[in-house]
Amino acid sequence: MQRKSKTRERILLAAKKLFSIKGFDGVSMEEIANEAGVKKALIYYYFPSKEDLFFEVWQRSIDEMEHAVLKPIQNEGPFMAKLKKLLRSYIDFVRSRRETLQLIERERINIESRQSTLWEKLGERYSEFVERIAQLVKEGKLAAELASDLDETVTAQFIVGSLSSVDKNQLEEVANLILKSLTKKE
Amino acid sequence: MQRKSKTRERILLAAKKLFSIKGFDGVSMEEIANEAGVKKALIYYYFPSKEDLFFEVWQRSIDEMEHAVLKPIQNEGPFMAKLKKLLRSYIDFVRSRRETLQLIERERINIESRQSTLWEKLGERYSEFVERIAQLVKEGKLAAELASDLDETVTAQFIVGSLSSVDKNQLEEVANLILKSLTKKE
DNA sequence: GGTAAAATTTACCGAACGGTCAGTAAAATA
DNA sequence: TATTTTACTGACCGTTCGGTAAATTTTACC
Numbered sequence: 001m002q003r004k005s006k007t008r009e010r011i012l013l014a015a016k017k018l019f020s021i022k023g024f025d026g027v028s029m030e031e032i033a034n035e036a037g038v039k040k041a042l043i044y045y046y047f048p049s050k051e052d053l054f055f056e057v058w059q060r061s062i063d064e065m066e067h068a069v070l071k072p073i074q075n076e077g078p079f080m081a082k083l084k085k086l087l088r089s090y091i092d093f094v095r096s097r098r099e100t101l102q103l104i105e106r107e108r109i110n111i112e113s114r115q116s117t118l119w120e121k122l123g124e125r126y127s128e129f130v131e132r133i134a135q136l137v138k139e140g141k142l143a144a145e146l147a148s149d150l151d152e153t154v155t156a157q158f159i160v161g162s163l164s165s166v167d168k169n170q171l172e173e174v175a176n177l178i179l180k181s182l183t184k185k186e
Numbered sequence: 187m188q189r190k191s192k193t194r195e196r197i198l199l200a201a202k203k204l205f206s207i208k209g210f211d212g213v214s215m216e217e218i219a220n221e222a223g224v225k226k227a228l229i230y231y232y233f234p235s236k237e238d239l240f241f242e243v244w245q246r247s248i249d250e251m252e253h254a255v256l257k258p259i260q261n262e263g264p265f266m267a268k269l270k271k272l273l274r275s276y277i278d279f280v281r282s283r284r285e286t287l288q289l290i291e292r293e294r295i296n297i298e299s300r301q302s303t304l305w306e307k308l309g310e311r312y313s314e315f316v317e318r319i320a321q322l323v324k325e326g327k328l329a330a331e332l333a334s335d336l337d338e339t340v341t342a343q344f345i346v347g348s349l350s351s352v353d354k355n356q357l358e359e360v361a362n363l364i365l366k367s368l369t370k371k372e
Numbered sequence: 373g374g375t376a377a378a379a380t381t382t383a384c385c386g387a388a389c390g391g392t393c394a395g396t397a398a399a400a401t402a
Numbered sequence: 403t404a405t406t407t408t409a410c411t412g413a414c415c416g417t418t419c420g421g422t423a424a425a426t427t428t429t430a431c432c
Contacts, residue, residue, distance in 0.1 A: 007379080021299050025211035029420060039381055041422080050420065102295065109292045113207050151359055157352040158360050165347025170340045177344060181367035193409080215390060228410055230391065 008046045010036045016057045020103035024054055024110060051118070058107065058122050061100045066129050068093040073136070079143045082136060083182070087175040090163055094171060105164055130156050140182075147184055155182070194232045196222045202243045206289035210240055210296060237304070244293065244308050247286045252315050254279040259322070265329045268322060269368070273361040276349050280357060291350055316342050332368055341368070 014035035018027045029050055033040040047053040072089045076082045094101055104126070111123045133156035140146035146155075159178055166174050200222035204213045215236055219226040233239040258275040262268045280287055290312070297309045319342035326332035332341075345364055352360050 023209065023211060023296060025209060026296070028418075030418085040420090041382080042380055044421065045379070106295045109288065110209060110212070151356055154352050154356045154359055155363075158348050158363060161351025162344050162348040165351065166340050166343040170337055173337055173340055174344050177341075177367040181363040214388075216388085225411055226390090227392080227412080231409070236390065 007036075007038065007042070011038060011043055011046060011053070012057060012060070015053050016061065016103060017099060019054060019057055020099045020106065023106055024050075055118070055122065057103070058111075059125060061103050062125050062129055064097065064100050065093060065104065066132070068097065070129075070132055079136075079140045079145045083140065083145075084179070086133070086136065087159075087163075087178065090160075091171040091175060094163060095168055098168070101164065130160060133159060145184070146182055150182075193222075193224065193228070197224060197229055197232060197239070198243060198246070201239050202247065202289060203285060205240060205243055206285045206292065209292055210236075241304070241308065243289070244297075245311060247289050248311050248315055250283065250286050251279060251290060252318070254283065256315075256318055265322075265326045265331045269326065269331075270365070272319070272322065273345075273349075273364065276346075277357040277361060280349060281354055284354070287350065316346060319345060326368075331370070333370055336368075 011032065015027075015032045018032055018035055029043055030040050032053075033043055036043075043053065047056070069086065069090050073082045073085045076085050108123075108126060111119055111126070114120075131153065134152040137146060137150060137152040137155045141148050141150060141152070162174055162178060163171060197218065201213075201218045204218055204221055215229055216226050218239075219229055222229075229239065233242070255272065255276050259268045259271045262271050294309075294312060297305055297312070300306075316339065320338040323332060323336060323338040323341045327334050327336060327338070348360055348364060349357060
């Protein structure tokens, strides 16, 4: 029972690593098995298919990101403090969990362009995350700290998108740009 | 001679379409052939390999983007006019050339994580594009229209990244956010 | 220590992959 | 008209793919 979950975990870790580097279609089950130090058939003992394996990797990655980014701001008080904390924790996440971020960034587009119902669920899971940030933006508008004509979802996409696409060494600069763009002119 | 280039073009167009939807590893040569209305073997008459086919699709796509985004600002005068024109032309590009943008966004990460010399060239071609926008930022700093402590490359990545990652219907809002974040406080 | 269940490996399958090649039809050249 | 070049096809090759079934080893429990 203990051994079982340990092997399963090793497979998930190996899969996540390789998926993040080469993408879903670029990785074979044999590669994943080798990375995990296991024979290919054993993967099928724990996971019904390559897709199912990827699904679990994806869900876990989004959970991980959501936890790292959203959890720290939950008990924060005033809106501006929350926003700054969000940027801070997002920067920390990008810096410390490169593999997770790369997996998400890489497969996000891929997921959107597959039409199967199962894959769509994965896309929705990601949208949920963005929408939670959009909720924060809404909060800021209600508190009159952000301009009332801001579209919440677009603003959330803007925050995530800009922080995900720049060099990891200068994320603070981007966070400042975001802050400056969002705060009301006085 | 005329027929030859027409077929070649059809193959390139079909490949671009499929690569942009499914990615390099997600598309087979047979699919591309079907999309182009051609037998698979004929593709190898025009292109030595799948990689070579992709290389040409990629180079053309970057050229297309560079032309659409950078050409309009070449003969523009003052810096702020140039910057606004850049945002305008980038928005138009995102709206009208979705396939091209999706190909670039999708394969950019993929290209970076392949270590072969040939693939690295493709990555450099993209970096060139970003660096050209960075040059514009530098211009703005010299003209004292932008804060002097802005990192040019990061700012360029910020502009491209944020405009590439939001819903196409509200790009103007993002352009305004970018403008607000970059212009000096008065 | 025997034994049943769980965990892992070996051996294999049909399909699909990227790529090749001999040959043919159609055009261009002479 | 004869000949060379260009455009294109179908059949096929070796390999790798995702996935399965059966045999073997390891573990847990009495």
